[in-house]
Amino acid sequence: ILQIWLDSELICLEITRWVICGLIGFLTGLIACMIDIAVEKLAGYKYLAVKQNIEKYTELGGLSISLILWAVLNSAFVMLGSLAVAFLEPIAAGSGIPQIKCFLNGVKIPRVVRLKTLVIKVFGVICSVAGGLAVGKEGPMIHSGAVVAAGVSQGRSTSLKKDFKIFEYFRRDTEKRDFVSAGAAAGVSAAFGAPVGGVLFSLEEGASFWNQLLTWRIFFASMVSTFTLNFFLSIYHGKPGQLSSPGLINFGRFDSDVSSVFIVFRGVLGALFNIINYWLTIFRIRYIHRPCLQVMEAMLVAAVTATVSFAMIYFSNDCQPLGQDNTEEYPLQLFCADGEYNSMATAFFNTPERSVRSLFHNPPGTYNPVTLGVFTLAYFALAVWTYGLTVSAGVFIPSLLIGAAWGRLFGILLSFIIWADPGKYALIGAAAQLGGIVRMTLSLTVILVEATGNVTYGFPIMLVLMTAKIVGDYFIEGRSRIPGLQSVPFLHWDAPPTSHWLTAREVMSSPVTCFNRVEKVGRIVDVLSNTSTNHNGFPVVSDTTENDEPGKICGLILRSQLIVLLKHKVFVERASSRLSQRRLQLKDFRDAYPRFPPIQSIHVSQDERECMMDLTEFMNPTPYTVPQETSLPRVFKLFRALGLRHLVVVDNENRVVGLVTRKDLARYHVGKDGLEELHLAQT
Amino acid sequence: ILQIWLDSELICLEITRWVICGLIGFLTGLIACMIDIAVEKLAGYKYLAVKQNIEKYTELGGLSISLILWAVLNSAFVMLGSLAVAFLEPIAAGSGIPQIKCFLNGVKIPRVVRLKTLVIKVFGVICSVAGGLAVGKEGPMIHSGAVVAAGVSQGRSTSLKKDFKIFEYFRRDTEKRDFVSAGAAAGVSAAFGAPVGGVLFSLEEGASFWNQLLTWRIFFASMVSTFTLNFFLSIYHGKPGQLSSPGLINFGRFDSDVSSVFIVFRGVLGALFNIINYWLTIFRIRYIHRPCLQVMEAMLVAAVTATVSFAMIYFSNDCQPLGQDNTEEYPLQLFCADGEYNSMATAFFNTPERSVRSLFHNPPGTYNPVTLGVFTLAYFALAVWTYGLTVSAGVFIPSLLIGAAWGRLFGILLSFIIWADPGKYALIGAAAQLGGIVRMTLSLTVILVEATGNVTYGFPIMLVLMTAKIVGDYFIEGRSRIPGLQSVPFLHWDAPPTSHWLTAREVMSSPVTCFNRVEKVGRIVDVLSNTSTNHNGFPVVSDTTENDEPGKICGLILRSQLIVLLKHKVFVERASSRLSQRRLQLKDFRDAYPRFPPIQSIHVSQDERECMMDLTEFMNPTPYTVPQETSLPRVFKLFRALGLRHLVVVDNENRVVGLVTRKDLARYHVGKDGLEELHLAQT
Structure with missing residues (x-):
């Protein structure tokens, strides 16, 4: 019975994912359609006005007036767009593709996938294209698709301060990233009428591991997106059923003669x-x-x-x-x-x-x-x-x-x-x-x-x-490929070619702050509050002996999990005294996602500092580990293939000796003079 | 200096890979072109003969003669093809796609990628299509492309007994599989004029980890293949430069009206x-x-x-x-x-x-x-x-x-x-x-x-x-998707959905045969000769104590490596006595690939059985390991993402307790009544 129940729950989840992807595609297509129509209309009015003006003054001989009219019209459009971007949401500037690339790569950039960003972005694109700047409306579609995906899949919006109480299962990093991939693909698809190209873009930039169902869903979102755009644009152009504009830009049909x-x-x-x-x-x-x-x-x-x-x-x-x-x-x-x-x-x-x-x-x-x-x-x-x-x-x-x-x-x-x-x-x-x-x-x-x-x-x-x-x-090569984002720990596809000599021992951060299975609340609060070591993952070790020798690894716990635990005061002492208290559920972690409160906002009294917290139940009991001698390319492959964020390095007694993070890997880089270490900002 | 030398060597290798992929695409395109022309010619003659015969007898009224002529012509063609397949190379029967799928999945099937198979396959396809059977010539192209790839990339042919002494670096499983992916993609590309489809086919079936350079190369091979076919077919059809037949089957151009x-x-x-x-x-x-x-x-x-x-x-x-x-x-x-x-x-x-x-x-x-x-x-x-x-x-x-x-x-x-x-x-x-x-x-x-x-x-x-x-x-569902190959340990994309409850402990084979770092030759020979435990990988442990407690893991060595070591008699005793003897090199392993001699063909004298072999230098010193509590989906993900064949299961003291192989994973399968264990043939 449990089996069947579990089965049907899994099928439900999968169907929900498909529905969400369909929605993402549909909304992205609609947005593309809207942008296209708005730009066409505005630019049409503008060119018509200027043209009539020019025609009028060609004979009269006061063409400078036409020039001024044109310049003023352009500037007015651009001013509106630029004002919105500069003062309301600076992250909406540019095409947004580098930001989405980083997001798919696993690097978080604040406010990239908010609804407000989307609104400003769409408005800004319409203004700048209609304003006659030498820009296109295709790049921003990728960002727009990603925002739509993040919004729809989470079932709530921070900008609107509204929680629709749906899709709560998907409130975690991996699921969100998968949907954002689909959104970016839908954006590419709508922009160029290229659904397969969209899928490949997402795979190239994001998906570290080829997951067939995920790829299928991404493809579905892309297809829906280009189809929606095509459908509505055809209606708009008065030729429903002809479906001749699958993308914002259409090259038109080329025939096959390429001999020349x-x-x-x-x-x-x-x-x-x-x-x-x-x-x-x-x-x-x-x-x-x-x-x-x-x-x-x-x-x-x-x-x-x-x-x-x-x-x-x-x-x-x-x-x-x-x-x-x-x-x-x-x-x-x-x-x-x-x-x-x-x-x-x-x-x-x-x-x-x-x-x-x-x-x-x-x-x-x-x-x-x-x-x-x-x-x-x-x-x-x-x-x-x-x-x-x-x-x-x-x-x-x-x-x-x-x-x-x-x-x-x-x-x-x-x-x-x-x-x-x-x-x-x-x-x-x-x-x-x-x-x-x-x-x-x-x-x-x-x-x-x-x-x-x-x-x-x-x-x-x-x-x-x-x-x-x-x-x-x-x-x-040697400079970051993403201008303006040099300090971001962006992981490329392969380890630098000449890094075979480096081992995990040389790359890892050491010593690592570890927690015991049952840890004192005071120590946890102190570690989390320490701004100089703001790690996000902490190995959990079997009880350390007094002589400070590192303990054997038995799990990994995340900063965000610790914060939720502290917030709900899940202390060993309380558990025994208040048996009736409801147990902490997965839902509590999901509700806090993705903006976990900072440690400073959680008040822990002096008494509570003396309590103990049992992490056994909440930690990941089988984190990925590697021995110290593992070569850098192998560590790199693990990170990319499995989408890791932390990798525990152990000695041959399974004792924790270090921790490799994305940042440790992104430091190594091939420059003009062989392998270089980059100095990444401490963010 | 070493740095630069290494750099340029790596670049050379990469260029060689590209050249090989280009060659694969070119040859695959040529083969497709040859098949197409041969079939067109033969079928043309046949239909012409039958048609003239029918026209002749329509008036005379002896149409049964035409029927017999047609049947005899068909049978004759088919007989030739069938004879070749049945008596010379039975593996060339069918489309070959299931076999290629298995190969890309990491399962070896003997004689699938030999030159002889290719020749028989091409001949067979021409005969059966010209013989009027209800079959197509597209499926076999995928197999043909794969054979071409395997042959070209290894720079030698077992069927021809010729070693061109080139591309020796690529004589190992991972490289060969990569090239075979490219070949299969080139085959799809030539068959349908669909280079992107070819790339996706290869990725869907084979590549476990999205490697950008590899994908690029596969794409290159596909492009070259369809272009070659297009180019030569255009010349054949007397319209060079028009390039209108990118694939063996062309659907012709559809216009966009899909409203209906x-x-x-x-x-x-x-x-x-x-x-x-x-x-x-x-x-x-x-x-x-x-x-x-x-x-x-x-x-x-x-x-x-x-x-x-x-x-x-x-x-x-x-x-x-x-x-x-x-x-x-x-x-x-x-x-x-x-x-x-x-x-x-x-x-x-x-x-x-x-x-x-x-x-x-x-x-x-x-x-x-x-x-x-x-x-x-x-x-x-x-x-x-x-x-x-x-x-x-x-x-x-x-x-x-x-x-x-x-x-x-x-x-x-x-x-x-x-x-x-x-x-x-x-x-x-x-x-x-x-x-x-x-x-x-x-x-x-x-x-x-x-x-x-x-x-x-x-x-x-x-x-x-x-x-x-x-x-x-x-x-x-519940039956194997590849008819005739039911007993093959084919790994699907995801772990069965309801396998979260299973851990590595329940899946692994145990106890495992381990070797010591320095092991007695006699024991190695005995273990390798034991047909009941024909494992391909053996964990190497630090010296086992007398009370048979398992030792700490310190490496993994393959059967093939052991066989090469035995063949060259790399014994500790000999090393000291004959210092002048040349050291075993990587080349010795490559030359033996892929048909390592069976253990029975290596003669080890009674004296030699008492010698010791030091495996430290040859083993993989940092094999992937997981703790016993790891869940089946996680083990599955490691296998697929990293393309593993063996995963060592250790306890929290890093002692070997078991070994998970592909076969252990492929056993679990969702059937009508939930999770089932399949019984795989012991091959």
Whole structure:
């Protein structure tokens, strides 16, 4: 009977997990849909207003008024977004991908997955994209998906101060992380219409151990997400049932003729300099950022973007005949002859997504090489300046756009010599640029292949991405790959290659603070209050003898567990005196998750300090242990494969001699001069 | 200096791995290409001959001669293939996917990855497909890819008795398994034009720990494989540069209108009965197979297939007008009026790949529902009978074909009520049928999505596959999922759900045969020769005291290592007497891999039996250990995450009390009545 009951409970839990994943996918899809529609609407109004204004003043000859109108509109949008981000929730700045990467890696960053962050993020993205900045709305979707996942799976919100009393079983680190993986995947899926790419992104960044059911659920969330987006966008576009927009950015369908693509590889190397330059500039920006003028800077960038765009449109004289199919949404005649439109205006007077698509698909001859060259340079400069501003924005689309522009330029130049389809080169260029900047190679390949909808491009895209990554790594290795988060104990996939000589003995922290099975409350409080040794896990040993020799390991207990125990005053003395008192249950631990009270908030009287606490019942009785001679790569593998946070090092009598934490591992790093120890902030 | 030297050596190794993966992909693609062309040619000649014969005798009225010709041709092809398989290499029978799954899971099956197996397999597949059996050539590609990988990565072939003296570093289990994963992925990729699906297949079945570089390499192999196939097939078809056939089976491009697809879900349940029926029949066949009449049976099936096909064509009177685009390659007029062709003949008179594609894409009205119904039933019966014959053949294509046929039938029937595109239903039906039979859900979804080239179908395909899997599991769970390999210690992804109560103590084998650090040769030989305890790993303990109390663990040594040590007579006494003797090197172990000599072939004299062997230098000094109280799920996780084969169980004094092997874990299984212990064969 117990068996069957347990069985059905497990099945219930599993079904609940699936329902939650479905919900995550659905909500993420809805959010993506909302962002897309809002941006389309706002940008549409803006471009319409500016266009009408320009058309009006082209003849009257007061185009500076149009420029001011454009700049003011841009700045106003950006100001709103930037204000919200800077003053309400600074963590919502940027794309949020580094933060999510850290979260999936097992590093906690405060306030990343709160509802408030999500609201600010969505608002910020809409504002900054509508404000015409050189940014995309795809990156933030990943963060949004993750927040949705964290919120839904926990069944409560700290921002709203509301507890729905559901899904209480999932209130612990491992379950939450699994759902956040699903959310991030759903975000990728909605952003690029790439469900498989989403799954691979989550696996690449987070899941340490390939768990089939989990992967399935992640895949389910991704599928639901892209399907929801597709469904609602189709309805919005008035074509229900056609389901032609699986992602926020759609590359359009590429046909299979790639025979000409291969010649482009020589061009990749040239692009890599761009990438490196780009990275260096990012670092420069990082070091000159000011705290409170951020909003001003964002507005300035918005205004400058408008000005540059305007100037380039104004001074360009690249007129193209208006096609009969009228693919351009806002063809701008300006100084062109009747029946022609300004080609530069098309590139700037558009959401970046549209520009990317036209670079991929417009027939050869649509773009003048000079126009394209100037555009690439200008947009590159703008994108570099924009990246790092205090606005919610992604770097995918600008990278794609820059890459597509120079790729197409290269293709056009090449086509003077041999025939070549510049659209294909645009795709390859975009891949190279993106690969150099984002450097999540495997999932990126899949995302791009899914976005192009043609497996034939997979091979060239993969080669380009690999080249970009290798060259990128060569120049950047030695610095943290996540700017701004250098002090975070981020664990990479493998141990540094030359660390075979290091053993657990050299890596571990020692001596370790251990507790006895039955420990005095006073000592526990003292240890937890000691800020210099703020460990999160403590080995429990069989009773230490008087001569301070370490005892045999018999368990591991977490700081959070100790705090809950102290809060409920689960002391040996009390247990015997008050038998009627209800026993501490798993629920008490879950309710406290994830914000356990600090030790200072728990009052322990002098009398109580003399009580004893029996940890036997609450500790993990079989923690993972390794002998001292274990090599670093093996320790590393245990950490990554099992998702450990603490590993107890024992001697051959099973006595505790040390403790390895994530931080101990993250310290070792391959630098220019072989293995280096990093100094991580003590947080 | 050492640092730099080590660094560059590691980089060299990594580059070598990439080169090998590229080679694997290239060769796998070539093999797929060869099989495809051979089958096309042979089947083309056969159909042409039969068609001319039929046309000749339709008027003369001696159609039985045509029937005999067809049956004889079929039988002849099948006889060749079956003879080769039955007498030269029985392991080449079937698709080989179960064997590869086991190999990736870590279970060794003899002769699976030999060159001879590959040759027979390729020959067998060509014969059985050309012989008109209801089989496909896709499944065997996975096996072929794996064999290629094993051969290339080891740099030698046992079948050819040739050692190329390259890639010697990779001659060990872990490296070989990694390459075989890549090979299997390349096989999937070539078969379905689905590189991502291939990677997921390998991960789902094999890789226990998500290793980023490994995944990258697998992906690379897949990409190269599909690209090679695409490239050469394009040249063969006379359209170089078009690259339109990334896989052996191409579904053709589906457009995005899926609004009508959703109604089909109700139909899935009906199909599931098919699937279950199918499985039961498979099991029946398994139990009535005879050893030497296999070839006869295969020929009989081939003849019957021809007869049934012929009868159905003969008695059907479903004539369809000949389209002006002439998509049918062998339109057969038979008794139809001029300008019309026999529609039943199209279904049978074709390679199954073509039939699947026409079921998906032919416009509504191409097929008569009665024709389709009869065809489905007949083909189903034939496929059930064929599966399990001693021929190399896959079950993918027949499943797809049956599924597509009933799906289309359902779609046609439905279209009497509401409008519906039967091609879409054919796709969904194919997915359901395949899902019920093959049951590798995640990778299968991706494979099908990649094969259709449209992400929009992902969601319905996934839902159908999940339903099919759940229903399938419900009926089949409790039996092994790999027919014919019931006794293999196959580890599933998770521990059985209700095994939390079991601890390592209850699962482990005990007592364990341990060796001392310095052990008497005689004892080692005795232990290794003892056939009743053929363990592969032995804990090494610090010297046991006389009272037989188990010693403290200090290492783990493998049977294969001991055998190499014995063969080279690495005895303590000799080391001191012959200082000039060269030391045993890693190379000696590698050269012996993977066919270590049996203990019986090593002669140890009576004198030598008294010598001592020092194992300290050769054992693994830090084996993974767990305390006795560790729960079964935790032990399971360690095994899967770290790819363990032996786990030493120790008490809290670090003394060996037991050893958990894969077999101990695979014994526990959830059956109808809760947890069951399986009795595994002692092999």
